[in-house]
Amino acid sequence: MKTPPRSTGAPWFAKRQMGFGFRPATWQGWAVTVVALLLAIAVVIVSRSTKVGLVGLVGVVVVLAVYQLVAALLAGRIRTGPVQPQPEVSDRPARHTAVAPPSVAPVTAYVASRPGGNTPSSTADPPALEVSHLTKRFGERTAFEDVSFTIASGEVFGFLGPNGAGKTTMVRTLGTLIAPTSGTAVVAGIPLTPDNGTEIRQRISIMPENPGLYLRLTVIENLELFAGLYGLHDPRPRIDRALEAVNLGPRGRDLCGSLSKGLRQRVGLSRALLSDPEIMFLDEPTSGLDPVAAREVHDLINDLRRRGVTVFLTTHRLEEAERLCDRVAILNTRLRSVGRTEELRESLFSRALVVETATPLDAPDGVFNPSTGVDGWRSDDPTHYVLTIAEPRAAAPAVTRALVAAGADVISIGEARHSLEDVYLELIDEDPEAARP
Amino acid sequence: MKLDAGRLGAVVRKEFRVLLRNRFIIGTMTVLPVIFLITPMLEIFRLSPDVPASIVLRFAGSTFLLLLVIPVVVPAAISAYSVVGEREQGTLEPLLTTPLRREELLLGKAVAAFVPSVAISYLLFALVIICAQLFASDPAVASALVQSSQLVGEFLFAPLLAGWSIWVGIAVSSRASDVRVAQQLGTLASLPPLVVVALIDLQVLTPSVTLAVAFALVLLVADVVMYRVVSAMFDRERLLTGTQARSRRSHTTVA
Numbered sequence: 001m002k003t004p005p006r007s008t009g010a011p012w013f014a015k016r017q018m019g020f021g022f023r024p025a026t027w028q029g030w031a032v033t034v035v036a037l038l039l040a041i042a043v044v045i046v047s048r049s050t051k052v053g054l055v056g057l058v059g060v061v062v063v064l065a066v067y068q069l070v071a072a073l074l075a076g077r078i079r080t081g082p083v084q085p086q087p088e089v090s091d092r093p094a095r096h097t098a099v100a101p102p103s104v105a106p107v108t109a110y111v112a113s114r115p116g117g118n119t120p121s122s123t124a125d126p127p128a129l130e131v132s133h134l135t136k137r138f139g140e141r142t143a144f145e146d147v148s149f150t151i152a153s154g155e156v157f158g159f160l161g162p163n164g165a166g167k168t169t170m171v172r173t174l175g176t177l178i179a180p181t182s183g184t185a186v187v188a189g190i191p192l193t194p195d196n197g198t199e200i201r202q203r204i205s206i207m208p209e210n211p212g213l214y215l216r217l218t219v220i221e222n223l224e225l226f227a228g229l230y231g232l233h234d235p236r237p238r239i240d241r242a243l244e245a246v247n248l249g250p251r252g253r254d255l256c257g258s259l260s261k262g263l264r265q266r267v268g269l270s271r272a273l274l275s276d277p278e279i280m281f282l283d284e285p286t287s288g289l290d291p292v293a294a295r296e297v298h299d300l301i302n303d304l305r306r307r308g309v310t311v312f313l314t315t316h317r318l319e320e321a322e323r324l325c326d327r328v329a330i331l332n333t334r335l336r337s338v339g340r341t342e343e344l345r346e347s348l349f350s351r352a353l354v355v356e357t358a359t360p361l362d363a364p365d366g367v368f369n370p371s372t373g374v375d376g377w378r379s380d381d382p383t384h385y386v387l388t389i390a391e392p393r394a395a396a397p398a399v400t401r402a403l404v405a406a407g408a409d410v411i412s413i414g415e416a417r418h419s420l421e422d423v424y425l426e427l428i429d430e431d432p433e434a435a436r437p
Numbered sequence: 438m439k440l441d442a443g444r445l446g447a448v449v450r451k452e453f454r455v456l457l458r459n460r461f462i463i464g465t466m467t468v469l470p471v472i473f474l475i476t477p478m479l480e481i482f483r484l485s486p487d488v489p490a491s492i493v494l495r496f497a498g499s500t501f502l503l504l505l506v507i508p509v510v511v512p513a514a515i516s517a518y519s520v521v522g523e524r525e526q527g528t529l530e531p532l533l534t535t536p537l538r539r540e541e542l543l544l545g546k547a548v549a550a551f552v553p554s555v556a557i558s559y560l561l562f563a564l565v566i567i568c569a570q571l572f573a574s575d576p577a578v579a580s581a582l583v584q585s586s587q588l589v590g591e592f593l594f595a596p597l598l599a600g601w602s603i604w605v606g607i608a609v610s611s612r613a614s615d616v617r618v619a620q621q622l623g624t625l626a627s628l629p630p631l632v633v634v635a636l637i638d639l640q641v642l643t644p645s646v647t648l649a650v651a652f653a654l655v656l657l658v659a660d661v662v663m664y665r666v667v668s669a670m671f672d673r674e675r676l677l678t679g680t681q682a683r684s685r686r687s688h689t690t691v692a
């Protein structure tokens with residue numbers, strides 16, 4: 001993974017310009033300013049002469065002007081040579097200037113298709129999100145530590161973990177709302193550095209758990225504000241489509257204060273859709289929604305996946321993650337596991353066949369043995385057997401034949417299924433961090 | 438620093454909309470200044486033509502002082518609410534997730550507080566002048582109020598004082614954890630510039646063009662400095678998590 005630069009490498013006095021309309025951010029910049037001003041004051045006081053004082057002031061202004069000029073030159077604000085392209089900023093297509101179709105589009109046509117949409121991109125495409133050894137501490141408290149993962153473009157990525165695991169802090173960090181303590185990340189192709197905050201936020205959208213709407217404004221007024229903040233031209237068609245996507249078209253002129261929690265959540269989701277983002281961070285998007293509305297959100301996420309939008313989904317609903325996500329990560333301050341649900345199951349649980357018979361078997365050891373592909377067995381119930389096997393497709397027919405040969409009345413035989421919840425609980429339970437009060 | 442006019446405009450529009458929907462704020466903004474002017478308006482009718490010129494001038498001075506209190510007091514509550522109020526409502530985080538720069542957010546909020554405050558100040562000043570011209574029994578009252586120095590002072594100081602009050606209010610709002618504390622501190626902290634005006638009114642300082650220009654320049658510099666200070670104080674991380682970013686080069690202090 002590419003490691004984004006943490007510093008521009010410019011001299012300290014070029015990192016921040018100073019003076020009129022400038023902001024010296026390094027202590028050295030402030031020192032230069034203060035010393036220059038103190039000198040000017042000292043000259044005026046010592047000289048007790050207006051002429052000398054004026055000369056002193058002019059001198060200070062000249063010093064500051066030269067300082068600014070040198071700083072601006074070194075920082076690249078004034079270019080003396082050919083302009084160098086800056087690919088990480090300038091390679092984005094001007095998507096926001098595109099005029100949307102005037103008609104209201106159906107849900108399935110909400111987001112414009114991206115090249116390489118429909119499925120998570122191939123390995124040749126640049127990933128949507130690369131996180132490497134990212135750590136965030138608040139004083140002595142660690143929100144998350146040494147977290148690394150990569151999300152392919154167009155992937156729906158589930159981020160799971162118990163309360164306080166650091167999920168929301170991770171979203172805020174990748175959304176440039178807070179700064180990581182250490183580690184690196186590349187978001188939508190842009191290194192997560194201090195100077196790239198605005199550019200990154202232009203390409204992503206975040207839907208916080210609390211939608212945070214202006215309750216005295218109407219739904220449309222709320223969305224108009226955010227359309228303006230994303231620099232969307234002719235925002236009304238986009239607003240209409242975003243509202244239609246969450247089935248809120250008829251409520252556009254209602255005050256947000258009059259909406260139920262679930263409807264406010266939907267407004268928050270439509271707001272996240274407005275800017276046609278490359279990556280959407282959804283923090284508990286179905287929180288507070290009724291089952292029908294939650295299903296609509298699921299459909300919307302599936303539609304986003306088909307259209308090539310990368311979705312970073314944090315949720316407590318494990319069945320939701322299992323249904324929607326291409327891969328999931330389980331976080332508990334440290335990353336416990338990342339992968340497809342199937343992969344996580346296989347890595348955590350041995351494969352098993354579950355056999356149920358009408359009456360207890362006389363000699364189970366004679367039936368369940370290595371010759372039928374069974375490595376071991378246990379019985380929680382006299383008629384219920386769990387067989388440890390290596391390959392279910394090979395073992396199931398052999399076990400069935402052996403059972404029939406033994407005269408057993410077989411009621412059912414099938415592979416044991418472990419849900420994502422089993423995986424989650426297994427990982428969290430074995431985590432010493434989780435045992436903390 | 439590059440400011441995007443579209444984003445700035447979006448913030449200003451939103452602020453105006455929220456202000457106009459809040460009858461309590463509108464009521465406070467208009468009623469409070471009117472209360473300030475009850476005494477001077479009564480004086481206009483009360484002063485008889487045989488009153489000594491010194492008393493008329495004193496009346497003009499105190500009216501001028503009251504008129505300059507308006508641009509300080511009116512925006513104080515709005516600006517003090519601006520950041521901490523958004524945080525309490527939960528609307529700050531969605532705003533900060535957008536490409537909006539902190540300077541755009543702060544300037545947008547400042548403009549939305551500045552325009553009505555200065556407009557109300559000018560309107561009430563005009564109202565006092567008109568009342569004096571039409572209804573004052575003593576013609577000297579009207580002429581004392583319509584001196585060029587008074588007019589220049591009002592038009593010069595009202596926006597500068599409003600600017601100071603707004604930036605102090607936003608500064609307090611960026612650091613406070615509670616709306617009520619922010620509004621009390623913001624109002625208190627916006628008052629010091631009025632000391633100079635009060636000293637003029639009390640004739641400790643002799644009003645002159647030089648003094649007015651000097652005071653205006655000082656206020657202008659103070660406004661610019663406060664804007665820079667507020668901009669530097671606006672820390673996304675601290676506002677969202679209550680913890681200050683450790684690095685000066687953090688995202689929270691730049692974008």
